[in-house]
Amino acid sequence: MSVTTNKKRRLITSALPYANGHIHLGHIAGAYLPADIYVRYLRSVGENVVWVCGSDEHGAAITLRAKKDKTTPQEIVDKYHVEMQEAFSGLDISFDHYSRTSSARHHKVAQDFFLKLLENGSFEVKTEEQYYDTEEDQFLADRYITGTCPKCEAENAYGDQCEKCGSTLSPTELINPKSTLSGSEPVLKPTTLWYLPMGRHEDWLKDYIEKGELDGAQHHDAKAWKSHVIGQCKSWIDGGLQSRAMTRDLKWGVPVPVEGAEGKVLYVWLDAPIGYITSTMEWAEKNGEDWRDWWQNPDTELLHFIGKDNIVFHCIIFPILLKEHGDYILPHQVPANEFMNLEGDKISTSRNWAVWVKEYCGENPDGSDVMRYVLASIMPEQRDSEFTWTDFRDRVNNELADVLGNFVNRVLVLTRKYYEGVVPNAPSDDALSKVDKKVLASLTEAPGKIADLIERHRYREAQLEAMNVARLGNKYLTEEEPWKLMKTDPARVETIMQIASQVVGNLGVLLEPFLPRTAEKISKAMGIAEKKWTDASTGIVAGGTKLGELPILFAKIDDEFLEEQVAKLGNNSSNTNPNIMPQKDPTTxxxxxxxxxxxxxxxxxxxxxxxxxxxxxxxxxxxxxxxxxxxxxxxxxxxxxxxxxxxxxxxxxxxxxxxxxxxxxxxxxxxxxxxxxxxxxxxxxxxxxxxx
Ligand SMILES: [Zn+2]
Known part of the structure; x- marks a missing residue:
């Protein structure tokens, strides 16, 4: 059994969601559900683990959103800070602490961090020309400038990117630039910026990422990192790391704590990951712990759960910042996921091509476990994956209802019918058939097998192995047919029902990281008080246990539900794309x-x-x-x-x-x-x- 109990500290972070929109299923499958499965498992084996997160409340997009909605940035972030937490709790995402980056505490932590880097000579200060809106009296972030794309001539390209042709741009390349704040033509004006010269760090970063080495010693197992994570980092480093500005000329954010830097804030990707530290400080204070044990003690393993769009920030920029500061540990593992698509297309907030978690949970208050199950089944661990409502229905009906729900229900119904709900005593070893022994052997192996997959961040396979325990039980019951033997061989039926009860009891423990509500119901019905991973065994349910009530675990999904969900996607009700390319002329x-x-x-x-x-x-x-x-x-x-x-x-x-x-x-x-x-x-x- 590879269950680890070395009492090392593990600090888990999930990407701070950006507080200008709702949480959708793609977010959950990327950075939150995998972490939740991992952390629930670690808690179950008694590991010393803390999981922190919080809302990322700075950055130009939030100010832009506030302008559009004719409100203040504070109101925007206050609204989404609450709504995002509702979405997370709707799917039983069990952070130990959820913070926010607009708090005074975080501003102070981020500013102190910046000042330490300044003192260490980590920055280069440069003055350069940037676009300035004279009507609004402010410098313009890339996203505040639109104009004609110099490559494809599309209107309304952004200062950093043309969404039409996908080109990466700089604001000065745009033809006829326009400020999105006032609509006026911006002027170039000199400004001072603090740059992080990342090129200085290429050598040690290469060793850190490719070999898992840090300061000449082994830091982590590089082979345990996902190949797409290492591949993306390598291509960044091999391409040469450019200096990146760590300050912005904006009004909303963490003010740059330097005299003469009024109107400047810290770059959001400097301040956001420091949010993990602030969140840990708040958690530690509540729990009588020293936060430094979690961030500055090399016995702590730091793991960042993120989507692939954040790899460079967590594997390159944040490690540089931590190392430059000098007091901090570096990430031990960054199990980034790829993207999950939806019904044949990329998830898109602006096109409403998304399943919104708050809405789903509001309409399906008992729908958490089934959604978690489907998302874990198709988790984009190694490559992009796709969510479809048809697949959702099939997995819920054919796997959860027909296999898991059916098996657990049959064991409870038969035990009630034959023994007034009391589990028969365990048979003596010589009463066991070959099949019985095989089932018991599988039960003995399952916890270690699932644990090993979870430790390696292979959550799809881990959940499949846990479900295989239910499949095994279902098959056992179907093939042994106790209902046919009750009259002729009641002793044999006792053995079968005893073993079947053990299978159900194990499910109450092994399913907990994946299906917490279902596991809770099963455990309660089987009289299991504590659901520790190590309790999973062939004797988890004692003979003589009186079984409790069990509600129907999974209702089947009908086609009407399916149609309703699909109809919500997109901005128009018909869902047809008016821009499908017409058919070409006939050919032979x-x-x-x-x-x-x-x-x-x-x-x-x-x-x-x-x-x-x-x-x-x-x-x-x-x-x-x-x-x-x-x-x-x-x-x-x-x-x-x-x-x-x-x-x-x-x-x-x-x-x-x-x-x-x-x-x-x-x-x-x-x-x-x-x-x-x-x-x-x-x-x-x-x-x-x-x-x-
Ligand atoms: Zn373009």
Whole structure:
């Protein structure tokens, strides 16, 4: 059994959600449910663990939102600080402490941190020209400036990015720039900024991320980190780390604690991760602990649960800040998840293409466990995944109701019928059949197996193993058919029902990290008071135990529910996309068969020099290994592409692009908004397989 009980401290953080919108399922599947499963398990084995989070309440988007809603930033963050907590508690996300970054306490903590870095010479001070709105009398953050995109000529591109073509921009590149605050044309004006010269840190960061080494000693097991996390960090470092401004000219945020820096605040990605520290301080104060034990003692393991869009901040920028400060430990593990899509499209707040947690929980007060179950089943641990309501229905009906619910219910009903609800005594060893012994052996193995998967952050498989215990019990009961033996062999029925009760009892413990409410109901019915992981055993339910009441665990989902949920998606009720590309002119079958379409795997991917839009892919086609140049660099980073299986037009005439010979074309799906997606063959389709 790999259950750890070394009493080391583990400090868990989940990404601070941004307080300008509601929590949706994608957030939960990314940074909160995996942490909740992990922490519930650690608590159950008696580990010394603390899990902190809080609202991220600074940054330009909140001021912008306040302007739009004709209110103050404070009112915006006050509203979402409360609503986000309601959403989390609706899905039983069990933080030990939930804080907020607009508190006076946090401002002080962040400012002290900044001053220590200043004292340590961690910054470079630079004066540069930035856009300034003379009517509003303030400098403009990138998001406050819009204009025409210099690349695709789309109107309303932002100062940092064009959403139409995906190009990364700087505000001075925009044609006809406009302030979104006043609508006026901004002017360039010099301002002073404190930069973090990240290039200085490349060497030790490389050792830290690629080898898990810090200051010449082993810090963590680098092999335990997810490959996409390491891949993304490597590509950042290999690309050369640029200096990044740690201050902004804004009114809303943590003021820069330096004389003459009025009107400047700390960069939100400097202040937000320090929010983890403030949150821990508040927790420690409430619980009579010393927060320094959790942040400054090398016996503590620090784990950040985040989505993949935050990897650079948690694996590169925050570690630099912590190391520059000097008193802090560095992250031990950053089990970042990829993204979860929804019904065939990316989750999008602005298009209302999302399932809002507060709304779901409001309409389904008992819906927490089923949603947690489905999200854990499709958690985007290694690659992007997709939530659909049809899949939700199937998993709830076929797995939770038909297997788990049915099995537990049958054991209770039969025990009531045969023994007035009292669990029979354990049989002697010589009364056990081969099948009985196998079931008991599986019960003995299950806790260690599930624990090992959870420790490795493989929550999908861990939940599957826990559900396999229910599958095992269901199969046992169905095949042993105690109801047929009651008249002829009542002693045998006692044995079967005793063992079946043990299976149910174990579920009350092993399901707790995944389905806390269900586990609670089962434990109560089976007379299990404490649900410690180590209590899971073949004797968890004593003979003579009087079973309690058990409500129906899972109601089946009907099609009407399904239709209602799907109809909520999107901004219009019909859900049809008016911009679907029209069909092209007819072609012949012969034209089609001339094309050699094949499945290939991307084995390498690098940017093409001096070409912003191009990536150079190395493909294993089954036939050979070849190079293809693809114009997707504005949509994908190389590390997002490596390892993918793609569809290749293999017999397209070779063509030189920017000096590289491209031998074929990777096919992509384009949506009406110009978004590009790979066409991914299903499992079992291999390189070289021909598409016809
Ligand atoms: Zn553009």
């Amino acid at each position: 079958f012969d034209n089609f068969t001339q094309m050699d379409l094949r499945v290939a795997t991307v084995t390498e991917c690098v940017p093409v020099k001096k070409a912003d839009k191009l990536l150079q892919l190395t493909l294993d086609t089954g036939l050979d290994v070849r190079t293809v140049v693809s114009g997707i660099a504005e949509h994908f980073k190389p590390e997002d592409v490596i390892g993918r299986r793609v569809v290749l037009l293999a017999n397209l005439e070779p063509r030189k692009i920017r000096g590289v010979e491209s031998q074929g074309m990777v096919l992509m799906a384009t949506n009406a908004d110009g978004g590009l997606r790979f066409i991914t063959p299903e499992e079992g389709v291999n390189p070289g397989d021909v598409i016809s």
